[in-house]
Amino acid sequence: MARTNRDIVAAAFLLALTCVFYAATFTIRKTSFGTVGSEVWPRAILISQGVLCILYLANALRGRYPTDHGRGGGIAGWFSTYRNALICFAIYGLFLFTLPYLGMLIGSTLFVFLVFNFLGGWGVRRMAVHGAIAAVAMGAMWAVFTFGLRVILPEGEILRIW
Secondary structure, X not given: OOOOOHHHHHXXXXXXXXXXXXXXXXXXXXXXXXXXXXXXXXHHHHHHHHHHHHHHHHHHHOOOOXXXXXXXXXXXHHHHHOHHHHXXXXXXXXXXXXXXXXHHHHHHHHHHHHHHHHHHOXXXXXXXXXXXXXXXXXXXXXXXXXXXXXXXXXXXXXXXXX
């Protein structure tokens, strides 16, 4: 058996939390309208999350995740270990800050494009592929929410002018 590390603890905690949330779905009030019960979607999401937590726990127990990054200690070592995640959170914060101005369609497309390029590289060919993926994926998601589900998404100042 693998030595207990933070991945095992995190996976066990997430699995226990998922079980608690799943048990809470039995307290969701039944509604008289709609064809699908109000507990169906939360349970579907929690079941898929539970499967992912089980896979995470199994891989952590098998020792699939290295625990020693060899980057030194202190703040500089911590930042070098979590640099990519911190920069992605900063890009997400920029997305949230610009959401009232750019709107959901333009802002989310730029967010996905920037994160893909940051994580995947800034080459010309890669930028074209990342731009196409961001435009198609975010455009489709925006269309599903706007036209299919009739959700009012922030349109931003740029699209409001048109």
